[in-house]
Structures are given as C-alpha cells and as structure tokens.
Amino acid sequence: MTYKLGLTGSIGMGKSTTARMFHDLGYPVWDADEAVHRLYAPGGAAVKPIAARFPGSLGNDGIDREALKRILAEDPDALKDLEAIVHPLVAQDRENFIREHAARQIVVLDIPLLFEGGSERQLDGVAVVSTHAEIQRERVLSRPGMTEEHFRMILSRQMPDAEKRARADWIIPTDTLEGARSAVERICREIVTNA
Template sequence: MIRLGLTGSIGMGKSTTAAMFAAAGVPVWDADAAVHRLYAPGGAAVAPLAAAFPEAVSDHVDRMALKTVIARDPAALDRIEAIVHPLVAADRDAFRPSVPMAVFDIPLLFEKSVQMDRTLLVTAPAVLQRARVLSRPNMTEAMLDTILSRQMPDRDKRARADHIIETLDPEATRLQVHALIRYLTQHA
C-alpha cells in the first residue's frame, strides 16, 4: 500500500482535498480526528493528560482548557505533545486498510518528520490562506499569526514535497487529485 502523506499549513485546503480523495474511494486517516478520539471519554489520552493537567480533564480532555494552560505556561505544549504525539502515531500505525493507496492527513507531517511513501503538499497564495482562515468563527489575526509561527513556511514545505496541488479552485483541485491517484496507483 502506498502511504501518501497529505499536508499543508492552516487554510491551505487539506480537509477539502482529503475529502476529495475519500470521495474517489481512497481511505483517509485524519490526524485531527485521531486527536478527537484520543481526547473523548475513554480515549487513550484522557488518563495521562489528567495526571499532568488535571484542570483540563474531566471524563474527556477539554481543548479550550488546554489552550488556557498553554497560554499560562507555554512550556506545557511540549509536555502535552510528548503525551499525545506517540498516541497519535500508534493510531496512525494501526490504520492499515487493504487497498493500493491510503491518504494520511497530517498537518505537521514535515515538522514532526513523519515518514510516508510519498508526500503531497496542498497550498494557496498567502492572501487566500489568510482570507480563508480569518473567515472562520472566532479566528483573529493574532491567533492566525501564532499558528503560522508554529508551522514550517510554505516555501520550505514545497521543497520537501513529492507532489504539490494548488487549491485555488475546487474543480481544478479535484482534477489534480484524480490525476495523482491514477499516477500513484499506476506507478506503485
């Protein structure tokens, strides 16, 4: 099975592109969905995060409470990631559909040096990226700048990616997704 790592900075179209792969019949593993499962009642991250940050956990992990912890103590993020990232990796490793190709939607693919067979970067001009993100409820310029400061610059991701899709237009993106599926499955 070809493991295609899908990445891109916030607002670049990862979720939309991942949905296009899924609609084409390609199984998709989503890192953000994995975190939600791990944080849910009974999730594998609940007990270890409760031990480290009891104020942020009841029967589930409260993401807003974790943000408050991080705002108060920025070093807490490293401790949270040390707990959560290995659990996310285990969830990802357990995803092994019996198909020629699967997509792994991993926002921090390059930042965390996750190994995949091939990588796909979705990207868009910075002005479009900002407009997309700032149209989200409760998003501010300051929040966006903080998020971007933790992500590898798009130009560096472009240099590392095996494939690049610019997400300017949904139909053009869909056509590129289908072309990439054909290419990868024919050259497996």
Template sequence: MSARPFLLGLTGSIGMGKSTTARMFAEAGVPVWDADAAVRRLYAKGGAAVPAIAALCPDAVQDDEVDRGALKAWIAEDRTALARIEAAVHPLVARDRAAFVAAHADAPLLLLDIPLLFETGSEGGLDAVLVVTAPPAQQRERVLARPGMTEAQFETILAKQTPDTEKRRRADYVIETRNLEQTRAEVQALMAEIKQRVADA
C-alpha cells in the first residue's frame, strides 16, 4: 500500500455529470474535496478570502462575507478584476486542498473535484485525472433544464471551458455518464483498478 493517498482529480464540462459522479465516489467511502465548496467556505462570513476581496473591491464584501453578485458585477465592468481575484483566491484554495489531503492521509484514495482543473493548471501533484463526458445533445438537455439557464448563458459558459474533446485527450481515465447504472459500474471498476495500481506500486 502506498504511503500516501492516491490523488484522483475529477473534472468535466458543465452538464457532464461531474457532481453525480463525485457523489458516487463519496457513497463508496472515498473522501471527496470539492473546489467550489472550498471557495464558498473562503467567501463565507469569517472566511480566509474575505479580507483579500475587501482589499480588492470593498463593495463586494457585505456583513463580513463576499457578495458574489457584486463580485460578478465588478468582473463584468473591469477586465482586470478576474485575474486579480484569482491571484488572491487560488493560493487559499490550494491551502484548503492541502489541508484536506493532510487530514485524510490514511485514506487509500482521495477524489479532488475541480471543475476548472485544466483551465487553472491544477493537475500538478495529482496521480491521475478522471474526465466525465456525455454526448453533446445530452449535455445541452441537462444544462437547459436547470432553473434560469438560457441558451446564451450555456454558450458563454462553454466558451470559457476547455473543450470536452481536449479534456478527454488529456485525461488518464474517462467515464461517459449516459445513465446512472452504467456510470456507477464504471466508478466501481475504476476504484478497483486504482486499488490494484496502488497495490502494485
């Protein structure tokens, strides 16, 4: 057995079934770190990112927590805003991830759920990357079923993400999430493969 956990990064474009797949790993007993949840913690009342955001954009902090609506408005009007926010927040997210890994040092496998894994260069330090995918028509159907989602919003989000074909090319493992039964079976098979890979190391 490895002296440290096997770190499996999970990513996939919007509507590809990433959250559902992460939940399947969690239900199988694998500790899961969620990058989006980490950002929410950092932005919450008393969160580590609150002073940094307040220094960049005082209007984006209300009642000692980050107002994400105000943050989005600032990003929309200032082309330098996003890069400045990322420079302040990404190190804090990395610290949160490192703390999670340290806290689960005895686990054989950890899943790190990182929506923008390739976009943010977060693959460093991972043992493998799993990309979830689905046919484009199924992806579109899933996303447009979300409350308040429009075609224009969907296209804008897609334009900011690494294309699915590129993600799959760069992945160590790919799971196609056409239906729950098949996805769960592939998750179980992958866990068994990684367990064997760790045992053989």
C-alpha cells in the first residue's frame, strides 16, 4: 500500500528545496504547480475550456497567465469558474501520478494550498515546512520582482503558519538544510517502519 504524504507550507518556507530532498531519497514527488503548468501548456487539458470561458487568455504558448490574471482582476466571480475547470483536472493528474507509482512505499504530493483546499482528506499524512517569520520574509523579498505589498497579499490568501503546524502530522524545520534533511529522513523512516 502506497503511503500518500502531503507536503505543504507557506511561501518562502522552503517547500521546493524540501521536496527535492524526498526526491533525492528516491521517493516520487508530484508538484501541483507543475501540474497546472502542464495543463496550461499547448495541448494541455485546460487550454480549450479556459480559452472558451475566458476569451483573450490564449497565447502562443497555451494559456497566457498574465492575460488570465488581468481578466480575473476585472471579474472577481470568474475565479470560481476557473477553479471549476482546473481543480478537477489537477485532481485527475494527481490520481494518475499515484496510480503510476502504486508500487512505491511513499509518494510525496507537493500541494501549496493543501489545507486551504481540503486536500488532506485524501492523504495518509501531512508534513509542513516551516521557519521563523524573519527568515521567510527575507527569502521571499529576495525573489526578483517581489514587493512587500505582494508578499502581504500572498500571505493573506494562505492559512497562517501556526495553524498549518497545528494540523500537521510532521513539521520540517527549514532554518538549515541539515535540519530539514534530517527531518525528511526521519519522516521516511517512520512511514516505512510503520507500514
């Protein structure tokens, strides 16, 4: 039986780096953001329905995310329509991945808005990456084009870190790479031992 481990954490907490650590240990990692990129790319399953619902969102490389953002900014109710198109396709992509790796002991599902979307109900356990607020802020503001205002807007859409930590089965501290790697190895050992 494959153990479905959800991996989540707020922006700048080190989720991508931590996901690579699971991958480096040999466990398959599914990335929700990458799935959306595939669905929006030319030939992706979301292209036709999004282009039909949001005229002007189609570009040369599939769905133009910037054009789509502008459309959504003008019509706040449109987000529900977009989610109705994209969420089932992302869920199907995730199920295909789990099925493809059914012989593996652990599959890691990297889902940024895991608790916000209620995905934890389909998983066997959840690990949350976390660090001090100052480190998080420093990491995020060092990203190209990131502003304090945009950072605050992103945080306002995410569940607070303290609440994620309270709901997690495991917390992975990402203050240092060594600490994160040690936590990842411990989690994998626990899951394999208890299987």
